[in-house]
Structure formats: structure tokens, C-alpha cells
Amino acid sequence: MKRKTVWRELRERALPKPDRLNKEEFPAYERTVEEDVLAVLTTGSTANLFYARATENVKEMLEVLKKCEDLEFLAKAVIYAREKGFTRTLPIAGLVEISRREPALFRKIADRICQNPHDWQQFIDICRSRTIRQGLGRSVKEVILKAIAGMSEYHAMKYPRAVEDMINISHPHESLNPRIIRYIKKKEHEGEQFRYLKILKTSENEDEIIQAITDGGLPYEVVTGSVKRMTPKIWERLLYQAPYFNLIRNLNNFGKNGVFDSMENLDYAVSRITDEKAIRQSRLFPFRFYIAYQMLEDFRGAERLRNALQVALEKSVANVPELDGKVAIASDVSGSMSSNLTGDYSVVQCCDLVGLFTGCLVKKCRDLPIVLPFEWDVREDIASQVYEKKTVMEIASCFSAWGGTSLSAPVEWLMRKREPVDYFIAFTDNEEWVGRSFIEAWTEYREIAPECRAYLVTLLPYRDYPVPPEMNDVHFIFGWSDAVLRYITTDPADQMREVMEIEI
Template identity: 25%
Template sequence: MARDPLAAVSTIATPQTQPIPGRTDQVKNAAGGYVFGKDLWRRLEDFLILGTTGGTYYVGEDKLTAENAGVLFEAIAEDGPRVVRLLTEISTARPPRAPKQRPALFALAACYAKGDADTRQAAKTVLAKVARTTDHLAQFFGYYKNLGGKPTSRGTAPTVGRSLRTALGSWFLAGSADDVAFKACKAMQRKTPQGEAFALRDVLRIAHPAADDAQRRTLFGWIAGNVSDDEARDELPAVDRFLTAKAVTSVDDAVRVVTEARVPWEFLPDAMLRAPEVWEALVDTVGMTALIRNLARMTRIGTLKPMADATTRAVARLTDRDAILKARIHPMDAWLAMRVYASGQAQPNPRADRQTWHPVPAVLDALEETYELAFGTVEPSGKRLLVAVDSSGSMSWGGGVHVGASPIGSPYEVGCAMAVMLARIEKGNVHVIDVDTNVHASKVTPRTNLREIASWQPSGGGTDLSLPFAWAARRRMNVDGVVVFTDNETWAGRAHPTQALDVYRRTVNPQVRVVVAAMTAAGYSIAAPRDEGVLNVAGMDASLPLIVNGFVRS
């Protein structure tokens, strides 16, 4: 009897290289499999969190950037004020949801350049919240020039209307006059993303904000060069400390003002911040977060080195349990710091030279202990979790995952590290597997040393992300939640992940919750878009364990 081709059509088990019959919301991913296209707003959220630096295994940086810029412009055309609300939420979240601020600043600039009047009005009200520093303001201004400027004989000039002037002026009016003075003193000048000079004095002249009290009038006059230093320091404590720091002419003077006057490190002349002795004094005075962020700098200039006294004191602070808990350092923050420091390289600006350093073993050990101690305030959900780490070939992608300007590892390594954290937090209620076209035992345990993950390699081969659900269903493994770390480039299964999840729900646990954690901003997901039991998250969000905890608990 001839084979009936219609017998191969199934909505229960469909090869992933074909769309599910009757579904019109599936798209082909970069590996050739069919997945669910994320809606416009989910794709925009992924871009705002993940950015496009480094591209993905399948898609280069330039193409990924162009695709996500197109998503942004489409979203602005559909509902610009909603774009502003979303970028503000992501930009101001605590703990941070996005490792870099640039995508949010680019999106805000695009809202001004491409949005309607309501969009510009919404953007105007949040500029000071999103562009919190001079550096942020410079980035926003540079992006706006590219998107909403006009050509001149010298290049591009910004088109500045009343709305933008008001927005720029709001930066100088947010917070007390001394708060603004502190920000201004930290950085009067920066570079735009195009490498052009950017000065607060010029912005003040463009914006013409109206001072609301005598202190602010003094501040504006001082920035513009119309008020003397002596008058400004009498009115504004931040300016007084700044001018004290700027008067420093020697390393000894810098050490003195740090130790005696407790001058913030940001106020010191750049030349002083290149001196190892100055940072040796700052080791004891900077906040815990600033200490962690400057470990690479201190190592690069020679403050932190093997057997040095400064190293001993830095290690003591990094392993101070009470200080870690008081600063609310999250295990994820500590791990990211450890990976950035261990990478030995960074390039904060594409135009800048690459920075390199040789990590000090004692500091790496201390950061590992910071990680351990940071679990002190994290409470488990009490739920049973199956964690599946995509171990296919694309997860070994050499471009890797970046935080700030440093590579922290391949998507597979990052996924395994997150699995370790969940295993630690949930205290034994977690089982971890690796998945390619088969299910493999994972090396992850609650006691896995995070450094050893760097030497692990994924099993490679194809990707079948229906397997976590099919595997759990066959074993009648009753879990409350399934967490999948992946790049969503699945293609090899005989059934789609959503079909396998349906089977698991029908046969084992109809209430199971699923979290799909994307390592890249690829624009699609294995999860059906209207499935309320599935949560899509993206990127190196330090709050991911808490998100998983809350979603599964609900």
C-alpha cells in the first residue's frame, strides 16, 4: 500500500524543521528550526537588556544591530510612550536588569529623533532618570545627533527644539543643587560614542535651565564660568571637596586628601588615579561596589599585586561578611565581577585601546569567597526545579557573553554558572541536565567551583529543546518549574518544545512553570507567546535567581 503523506501531519509531534500545523506565529531560526517569533515588545526588551555587542554564533554584530534597531523604530512608530516606559523600567531597575546602559540611551535618543509629540514628551520627563551621569548624557547626545541631526560642512549638528532643551535642562534640575554639583564635578567633559568632545558647559548653554534657588544659580554660573571658585565652594560642599582634590599636585597630597578629607576618588585628577599609591589609600575608603568595580584598574597600575599590603587589605574587605551583606552584594554580582576580573581584558569604548591586566590569584580567591558569602540573604523558593543547559555547538560560540566591555565566557559557561547558583539557592531541590540532541548528565552541583566551569566544553552537535520536557515526562519527574538556558537555536527534535511541554503537563504536572533564559537577543523563543505558564527572560540579570524564585512560587 502506498504511503499516505497526510499521515505524517501531526499537531502532537512535529519535526522542528517544520512549523506546527495550524500555527501562524512560528518563524525559522538561524539554525533552520521553527520556533515562536517573539512579539515586537519582547524583542525590544531583549535588545534593551542584552544589546548587540559581539553578535551571536549565527548572526554577526552588524546584522544583529541593524535588526534590533529596526525593531526599536517599529516599536516607536506603534507606541512611542510605551517604548519610553519600558526603557526607563529596565534602565532604573535595582538590581540592574541590563549590564550596559547604552541600548537604553540609544532607544531614548531614537524616541526623540523618530517619535511623535507624545513620545517626545514622555522622553523629556525621564531623561534625567536614564542619563544619570555626564557619560550617559554624552552618549545620549551623540546618538541623537546621528538619528535626529542635520548635515553640516563639518559633519553633523543636532537639531535642538524646545522639547529637547527642556529635557537637557532637567538633567541640571534633578536632585538637590549639591547632588548635581557632585555629578558635574565627577565629570565635566566626556566623549560621545562618535569620539567627539562633549562638555556640560555647552549643554548648559543650549538648555538654559532656570535655577530654582540661590545654590543652583551659583552652580550654573560656576559651570558656565561666570562664578568664581571661591564663591562656588562657599555655597556647594561638593564643589569645595572637588576643588580641594583638584588642587592636588603630588601623589602625597592625593593620599592626604583621601585619608584625611575623605575626598571621593572620582574628584581626583586623572593623573593621580594612575598612581598605585593613591589607590592603595583608596582601598580602605571607597564603597564595596566601587572597590569591586576597580579591581582591574588597581591591578593594571600595580596597586594590587602578589604579597602586597594593599592586596591584603582589599582581600580583607572582599571577604568581610557583614560588609558584603550590608552592601547587598548578590551572588550573581560577585560571579560577574570574578569573571570580568579573571578575563584580564576590557575595551570600554570601541575607539579606545584594549586594557589588559594579570589577575592576582589572591584577589580571585577573595572574589570567590565574596560569591559564597553573598548567598547569606537569598532565600530558596522551596520548589523543585529541573534546570536544562543547552550544550549544543552554538553555545560554545567564541564571541561569548559580554558584561561591560569584558568577555565573561561562552553561553554554555554562563548557563552552567547560573545553574550552579540556582542549585545553591534552592538547597538540593534542583536537578541539572545538559541537552543537545540527547540528554546528558551535568557536572553541576551546589558545590561546583565556579572557576572549573571555565574548562568545561559543551557536548556539541545539534539542538533539541523538546528533550527536557520529554525526558522529565518519561521519568514521571514531578517538578514545579523547568528552567532552560539557551540561545533558542533548536532544530533537531521530532517534536517542538511546546508540544513536549503539553505532554508533560497532561501526564505529570499541569501546573508546571517554565522559564526560558535567552543568552542572546535573537528575537525568538521556544515558548508559545500566549502561554501564561512560561516566562521569557534575557541576559545577565543579577536578579535572575529571584525572578525564577518568584515565578515558580506563584
């Protein structure tokens, strides 16, 4: 036994020396600036996290963007995060950083990041905060003017305060887009959609209002904020006109207002929610279906809608290829996984996303994987529950956050069982602090499974890595979308490769 301890100590002394400490003062490593940038843009949360207050966290993330000297890479990463990672706030912050340093590059990519007035309002708010640049400047105002010139009545109605911000900042001449500017500044309803909106605001005739909603293609937010008295028939009209995400978000509103008392309406909603093309085009994170499922209240038809949301979640990851070989899934259920993903008012925590990703991956393994939820140690009780569940939603419900973080615990479990696997996949924030370090355990485990590759799917932007860049058998993947699962089943280098291949 003594001899084994000596050889282990010698092996561990030969490991690369850590060059930083993580949030728990545990040894960690730095990696490339490019990886840091990608981590921030695809997992950046503006919420109060377990290890960082919102202001501290945002300040650290902005420092990462400022340190990126390769502006072309930063621009590509910002576009990737917005278009393929489906994140919004940090890509917009990245665009502000680019506007400060390279106005010409900013002009080339601005409309790919700020896709509507709501995005521009956040861009303006970030500029006003003076955390990245001092004010807006001529080049920014010119691009905002261009956005106003091409703005539709639909966007002006849906985001009136954001458009007002854009107008107040850029001071356009009325001739730039007369109907939009006069609607915002003078409350005039000159355009076709604006005339339908005026009917909503002034009419008390239900049939006339419904006809205006239909003919004008008026959005949910505009209708509910303009009609003097909402009726069941008006709610019903909104159901059939709702975009996919709007439908998912407002199931309770439709249900509480009696829309699903009609079997025809309920059938339509179920069909729409489970439509594969609509799911694919919506580009929703898997956790959006989980939130809708968790938040659904009791009303007539609610059980069918719950089942539809489960089906939609399964279909949302249907394009992830199946994974061959023996797989171990290490799901972090430690206390730090209680962090909210998108903001302090978010109802989804990291542990929910861990559960969803675990469930998705369980369904995508050809052979039954080894599920290893961990905190201080491996939670075999949670693993037993997972094996009993049939759907992704049911598997996700098994997970909650508590305890310390031992990223080495699932590796130690595999060593004790002498279980060689082909893939070791962890969903985590990488903030280990209990037991041996991951790098020590992983190096020893490689003697049992020399061909095994590790994938650490990183869910929060702390940038404390448990292994250095030179360890090419451990890969990091960043993000919250189902794309991270696709990179596991194909090639982890694809994520960075996709960034580099983006055309500007």
C-alpha cells in the same frame, strides 16, 4: 511502534502553526510586542553575536522599539530595564526613541535613565548616529541644560569629556552653573573639589596629595589620571575611598602596587567585598563577581580575595527564595552561547552566565535538581561535574560553548527516564535547530508531567520563540540580573507586572 508514530504525528499536526523562522531557518513563533520590547531592553547586546553582526543586531532591536505604539508601556519598560534590569545602552536608546515621538514624556523620565554625564554622552552619540532621530532638537537640549544646572563637581571631574559634549550641544550661558562650565571650558578650578584637584595636578608632596584626595573625596579615575607619580600610600588611600564596583574592578591594580602587602589593607578589602549591604546597594550583575574572579592575577593576598569574591557572589543571590518541588535545569551550552554579553571587549560570554544561573539555582533548590546541560544532546558529563562542585563559582567553571542547539534534548531525556518534574527551567537564546522542536517534545512530555511548568530564561534579544503566546504553561523571562531567578521562584508574570506598575 507504527501506531505510536501515527498518534505522535496526529498530535504534532494539531500544534499551532509556526509563523516565522529563527536564525537557523527552524520553525519559530512570534509573541507580543511587549515581550519583544522587554527582551530587547533587558538583554540587548551591542556586541557581534553568534547569529548577528553588531550593526544588524542593533538595527533589529531599534526596529522593535519603533514598532511599540504604546509609548507609556515603552517608557515604563525603559525605566524597568534601567532601574531593575540594571542595563544601560538599550534603555538609553529607548529614551531617544521616546524623545523623538513624545517630548513631554521624555522630559518626565529622562533623569531616571540618564543618571550621570556618561549616560548623557551615550544619549548624544545615539542621536548623532541618526539611526533614531535626526539631530537633537530643542526639547532634548532643554533637558540637557537642566542636567548641567544640577551637575556636581564630582561628576564634572569624573566625566569631563562627557560634560564637554553636553555643553557643546546645549550651549548654556555661563551663569547656569559657573564653576562647572568654567572648569570645562577654561580649566578654572573654582569650586572646593576643583581646588583639591588642582593640588593633585601641581603638588609633588605625597602627604598633601593624600590629604587632598581625602578631603575632596576625589574619585579613582581623577586621581590616577592627575597625579604625576602614584606611590603605594596614594594607592592605599584610593583603596579606602573606592566605591564598591570600583574596588571590584581594580583589585589587580591595588595588588600589583603592593596595597595588599599590608594585612590591614587586605582585611579591609575582604570585609568590604563580602559586606551584604554593600553588595545589595551595588546592584551588580552576578557575572561581575565572576569576571573579577577570573581576571584576578597572582599577588600577595590574591587567594583570600578569590575566596571573598566567591562569598560575595553567593550573597548577591541570597535574596532569591528557595524553590520547592522537583526541578530540571536545562543549561544551553551550544555554540551560540559563545556570544559576548556586553560588547566585543567583554570577557564574559553567555555560557558563563548560563553557568552562574545554573549554579545559583542549584543552590536554591530544596531538593537536588536534575541538571541537564545540552547542545546536540544532553551532556551528562558536564552534569556529573556540576554535582561534584560546592560553590556557584565552581559550578560556573564547568560550562563552555560548543555544538548545535536542541532545546528539545533535555525534554526528551526526561521522557526517556519517565521523570515527571514540577519545574523545567532553561537558560538559553531559544535558537533551536537540531532534532524535534521544543513545542513537539514539550507537548508529549506533558502527558507524563501534566502539572509541570516551563520557564525559558532568555539571554539574548533574537526574539525567535519556540512556543506561541497561547501556550500558558511555558513562560519567558528576560534579563541578566539575579531578578530572573526570583521570578522563577515566585511568579513569572511578576516581571511584566512590575513593568506595568511603574509610576511615571
